[in-house]
Amino acid sequence: MCVTCGCVEGEVRVEGEPAHEAVHDHVHADGSAHTHSHDDAPAHAHAPGLGPKRRVQIELDILAKNNAYAQANRKALAERGIFALNLVSSPGSGKTTLLCQTIARLGQQAVAVIEGDQQTSRDADRIRATGAQALQINTGKGCHLDAHMVGHAMEKLKLEDESLLMIENVGNLVCPAAFDLGEAHKVVILSVTEGEDKPIKYPDMFRAASLMLLNKIDLLPHLDYDVAAAIGFARRVNPSIRVIQLSATSGEGMDAWLAFLHEGVAQAR
Template sequence: MCVTCGCGEGEVKIDGVAGHAHEHGHDHSHAQGDLHSHAPGVGQTRMVQIEQDVLAKNNAYAQANRDKLAERGVFALNLVSSPGSGKTTLLCKTIDLLGSTSVAVIEGDQQTSQDADRICATGAPAIQINTGKGCHLDAHMVGHALQQLPLADGALLMIENVGNLVCPAAFDLGEAHKVVILSVTEGEDKPIKYPDMFRAASLMLLNKVDLLPHLTYDVDAAIAFARRVNPAIRVIQVSATSGQGMDEWLTYLRAGMARTAAARQQTVAVLKARVAALEAQLQQAKA
């Protein structure tokens, strides 16, 4: 866990932000439920308090991000997975199909800008966050990235988190949903080995299904394990290579974008009605 691994040591780098200093430390375990991590000289009660303080601060940043995104009518997803699950390839294919003007991306990696470079090559705007030794993005980092990202009203924001099935589960970034990506080159039992992540996700993309003829992978078992942890989780089987499942994935994205845009329009209508009512009251007071 982060409390003992040194997570957060080293400088966080965000495209377009000079000398960004990560505001909070990571002297916490990120575990949900019972805590099993220990740090020398730190008692269990203090560990719990530290974790609660850090997550509370993160949640405040996340709500600020969520409010800003709602004002713009932006549908935001937090993509989480193990390293090598195919997130970036799937993102590039998604952008090609949706159109680069509809999508913006925040890329999270410990080092390099390779994934952001791949996204930018599609024509979509992308901001790279390098977390250094940090094992996840947090809402404070994402808030800074949003200030630099050219994000159109009504767009889709895809946040590709650092490859890790543990710590990102606990950190709200201000997204509408977490989407967990599990590739068929991984074990079917990942959902029960890393239950917090699959419990936190609304959707599981079972990726690289074009490889199934060459593997002894039990799709039904993987889905059953995911639903044992999270009975409500939706599952879409996809392949960026063959195109299988991409229509269903795009339908999910377009529906989310439409709901977000409709919610924004409703909020604007309510505000306009309120302004009109106040103006009417003012005119009556002057009469």
């Protein structure tokens, strides 16, 4: 069960592997190429008719298992000095364009990307066109990545020591907030083509994030958008959140974002 929405994942596909499907009274999905039991990996459970106490217990079990995988990921990344970020947003915020432009501007910095989408490898293809390595995870009906999927993807990628790993989560401002992937920071991307009040409509995500990127600011002259209100709403739910205003298209504000990345990579080393 997604602890928030109760969605069901019927099939998860890690690029280059056969699909994994497991459907029983608690549906689960992970990034591996073979079937696991419910106890092997964090899962989504869809169990209509369960009492509230049993449902809460299942949710707690799922998060506990996910957190164990996340800690293992975090330890593996720390041992190799890899700086990992979990990029989260609504669909259409510009995450993939931002990643492509970021990679182009990073120069010699080694970078790898894990792409999460329900279907297609279009985003991973775009990343690979920049010269960076990328691995696509298709979650089927699932609404987010979990730590077990990410850990399996990390094993398949040829990650370099002291490199940068960016995880582009499934476009969703609800469910990814609850699932730690082992990242150093969650980075939430809000575009100026969305509502200023997104942070208070989806507070869990903005509360979980260390950094908010306010993207597509090149469009501000054409929009009726209150930047101060958007930042104010974000800081209402998370007073310590850092905000960088940028445009992946025009390049405005990208230097501040790149400085954040370079600082994180240096600290990870």
